[in-house]
Amino acid sequence: MKTEKIYYKNQFQTSCEAILIESIENGLIFDRSIAYPEGGGQIGDVGTLIRCKDGSEIPFYNTTKIKGRNIFLNDFPSIKIENQIVHHINSSFEFEKDEKFLIKLDHLKRAQTTLHHSGLHLALMVLEEMFSGIDKKIVGAKITDKYGRLDFSIDFKFTPEQIVNIETRCNEYIEKNIPIEVFPHPEENEALYWKCDNYIVPCGGTHCENTKDLKGIKIKRKSIGKLSERLIVEIPFNEQFLSLYSDSNN
Structure with a gap:
């Protein structure tokens, strides 16, 4: 399942609700995100993940992309699209699949980037x-x-x-x-x-x-x-x- 990239629709949106689809080592993957992942020389976004069930806040210190589909176009560089976005965290929490989160962006850092x-x-x-x-x-x-x-x-x-x-x-x-x-x-x-x-x-x-x-x-x-x-x-x-x-x- 790919991550819906909200920043392509509205890059000025600073938060969104999302459902956890996978928890990996030091990272969480959601069904959608406003966080831009590292790529093309641009650094990944940072921000805060808020667990809707208890309001606890978990900082994410980087955003990267994994998986995806390769495309090959005559007039465009070969890239991977339809990726999953990983929000990297330092946390020992136990997470449940389909758990709801609020993703909040450090929009000052995004704006200047x-x-x-x-x-x-x-x-x-x-x-x-x-x-x-x-x-x-x-x-x-x-x-x-x-x-x-x-x-x-x-x-x-x-x-x-x-x-x-x-x-x-x-x-x-x-x-x-x-x-x-x-x-x-x-x-x-x-x-x-x-x-x-x-x-x-x-x-x-x-x-x-x-x-x-x-x-x-x-x-x-x-x-x-x-x-x-x-x-x-x-x-x-x-x-x-x-x-x-x-x-x-x-």
């Missing part, structure tokens, strides 16, 4: 304008609530002038208030694309809905080897974006 994911895509969009095909040189990615980074296997270093130009171009897009869309592949609902302006890339992470949310973006670089370069994106806390998250648990 979401902004860094979209900010990283925006920076890559600008990089593509400057260095066509550089997306094929990506060898690593990490998206957290504190930063987003991309690692490239390239034989040159980003100059200070290029870093300033990337940040300037990002801010120009931000000032234009360009809508950001996430939409599915026509053949698979969980094969998703990210779109900003005319730039489209496959991505199933969480994202903001407009470039204006990325105001204050900072771009940095770091040398990580003779033939490797790291681009780092930092987004300041955005209280207005955080306010979009709803306590609805429908």
